[in-house]
Amino acid sequence: MNSIAEITARKEVIVCAGAGGVGKTTTAAALALRAAMDGRKTAVLTIDPARRLASSLGLKELSNEPVRVGKRKFTAAGLKPKGELYAMMLNTKTTFDEVVARYAPTREQADRILANRFYRNISGTLSGTQEYMAMEKLYELHAGGEFDLIVIDTPPTRRALDFLDAPRRMTDFFESRVLRWFLLPYMKAGGGIMRFANVAATTFLRIVKRIVGSEVLEDTAEFFTNLEGMYDGFKQRARDVAHLLQSDVTSFVVVTSPAEDSVAEATFFAARLNEAGLPFGALVVNRVHPKIGDGIGAKPRQRARLESGNQRAQLLAKLLANEEAFMRVVHLEERNLDALARKIPRHRWIRVPYLQREAVDFPGLVAIADRLFG
């Protein structure tokens, strides 16, 4: 059993992380597919808009709730799943609305927050909100206990780092003293004494007001006033998610390609996991050029002679040039990967060479899953 098979058989949460364009979403889907084949009730949660994932799973579109992948899809590919496969795509704004509605102390307070302009801006766009809501969703799905395994796909690496910090950063954000201090003149509870105590902030605010306008500041202050009473809940769930991610029911799968920059990202990410005490499970190296033979090493002189020869000779010259070019890539990729091996031992690696077909449909996804599990 390779490390990937072990993880999908035992864990409750798998987090896939890596740079953009390395096949992270596809890997997440393939892991979930295999777990479902093996009898687990599995949900794959993707964060970036991934229409192709929907179509490769035979779903019209992915929604903010898990949707089951039909049995017929499996049957058509000649498969008999022992478990069930569900897929969903995070809608940040909808999830945030749900969180507010669920955890606000009163219905009126929830409505006030939902109608606030500042809230409407942050719920869709604030950097970090997406990651934070992914965590809320993960928490909800895991706490619900409906699934044996949840596979979660994250945004590209630098932001995957945010992903880990998101709950803490967001609770800090909502609770900021600095912000309160600045906004006091706008907070209804402020009153005369507060205003007096806060002359410096007022001066500062005058400049800010000139830049963004006073409405923006009023909206912001109103939002934070309305958020009173919800902080403890935010913090509690942030702690719970952090515990879940550090516990041994979770495993992180780092996805990379052998290209220099994505290897750098993967190395960075592996170090981060280590630092944060998060359980690393496996490294998936996608898009590797295949190594065929050990390099022929024809001499330039020999190639030149072939090039000036007859048609068959010229053909051989081209074949040699092609082989040499690919060997060069293979060696360069190997060198990049060697650097990674110093951080992640090779027995935790799964290499997926460039496939001759793409995972654009269900059978394609099945082919990838087969590769991953050796």
Add this chain to the structure above:
Amino acid sequence: MLLEEFLDPKILIVAGKGGVGRSTVAAALAVVAARQGRRVCVTEVDPKGTLARLFGSTAPSYQPSELSPGVWGLSILPEQALAEYLEVQYHIKRISRVFTSTHFLDYITTAAPGLKDILVLGKIWYLEQNRAIGQRHGFDTIIVDAPAAGHMLSFLSAPMGLSDAVRLGPVRRQADWLVDMLRDPKRSRVHLVTLAEEMPVAETLETSHALEKRLKLQQGPVFANGIYPALFSKQQRDDLEDGSGETAVGGLIEQGAGIGLKLDDEDVDALVGYRDFLEARRAIQARYLRRLKKETPQPVITLPFLFSAGLALPDVETLADVVEAKVATL
């Protein structure tokens, strides 16, 4: 098309999904412009140090530094752009520190969405107008290595969206200046970069549509990156097709022997294997290139796969050669 004409807008915005080689194309365009004797500035807005790696130089900071002859680089962080804005606009120097040392900017930019993007675009406007603080000379070409696709559209549309949040005042007027800068085809143009694969092509087509219909920005040729070269002529491919049989493989060994190159069975497997690999990848790429060419109104410039696994300046120069040659045929 003449290179002069190609380089006519001062601002070239290079955009695309993560992993498609956006920074590499930005660097190649910078080299193309520098070869025309222009002073070029490449700006990174999502600094990852890629530019520094490509040019083999130290990572650029907020002040332009020369990366290679004629090419300057700088990375723009919104906090620094805000400090500069306050200094230029309100002659405030001291308070900038309060802004940057607290997370105040985070809150305020959150309250007014897109403000961070506007600050970054504002810096590009300063550069375009040669009005940036400490700017010793003007630039003829400004290449913007845009944020990755997901964020790119909101980045470029930020000034258009600001009018909802701020209806009056200097900021509103300045946002309008940015809209003018981006929408004027004589001043700005967007180039999308993609790979010839299913997902990047689908995303490129969507982005291109949005740029045209929603943002109304001018687009130039799309760059399809990492295209495996055509190695074999049709005749040669046919020969090889027949060549799976004994004779042709034997033929290869004989040909080799004729020039003193000893090929064993494993060598022949490698020669045939890599040929098959190349042709299979080319077939996939051809399919998505066809789709790209059919569905985008922009011309498509293909850039070769460079048989490397991390690029450096010589590769950038090679790509610049290709861009020059292909622009000439447009």
